[in-house]
Amino acid sequence: MSRSVQAGTHLAAALASMAPLAMAALGFALALPAPARAATAAPTAVVPAELALGSDVLPVSRRKSFLIPNRSTDKVLVFAPYSVDDFRTSWTASRSRSSRHGTNESQEAESKRSFSFALQGGAAAVLADCDERAYATGEGRTREALAAVPDHDLHCRLHVPVGGAFELSVSNGQGELTGTGGDSFVVTALERSSRWQDPAASGLLLRTSSGAPLAAVDFARKGRVVLRRNLESSRPELLAAAAAALLLADLVRW
Secondary structure, three states, X not given: OOHHHHHHXXXXXXXXXXXXXXXXXXXXXXXXXXXXXXXXXXXXXXOOHHHHOOEEEEEOOEEOOOOOXXXXXXXXXXXXXXXXXXXXXXXXXXXXXXXXXXXXEEEEEEEEEEEEEEEEOOOOOEEEEEEEEEEXXXXXXXXXXOEEEEEEEEEEEEEEOOOEEEEEEEEOOEEEEEEOOOOEEEEEEOOOOOOOOOOOOOEEEEEEOOOOEEEEEEOOXXXXXXXXXXXXXXXXXXXXXHHHHHHHOOOOOO
């Protein structure tokens, strides 16, 4: 077995705790293997009581898993009344490498992709352009399973017809959603059970800068979105678009 194939095999085993990366057809170059679906046994996110009361629960009723890169696809994700249309994803660019020092071996793998979509179902469509990156390293004794240290980043530009442009940035379960007009929201894990931070992760929460919860994303099973009722104009569409981006960011299993 060549060293490059052997390195890819070791890294795949080292990253077994992470779901496969999208576009596994690229073979060993991906090292972090094919897109994941939420496990049926995944725990349901614990939504704060102040959000659970007076909110709409929107279960994901449809999600397409087979997508052709660079081709527009409608109804990729549906949580009524919202639907992700005109979804386009790039090919996944990946790299991996390994090095050995005596009996110790270190390996790393990285994959990147971009995707865009239009969220329909609100007063006006929200357009989103996103960049996603998954990275993992592992180090240990040669021929032993390596303990992988994963890293997952998502950055999106959201264009709301009424409300202006917003940027969503999330890294390993923590981040923010900020607008050019000064609006700001905080993204945090739900009781340390975020799909971004923990293999048993289950959700992310969006709060105002003062701490009031406005929306939650539950990744268990097919997924669901929780949105507070009676939000200001354009806020429901904005938060729903952010939730859709988080649900679609699946380079690694949540």
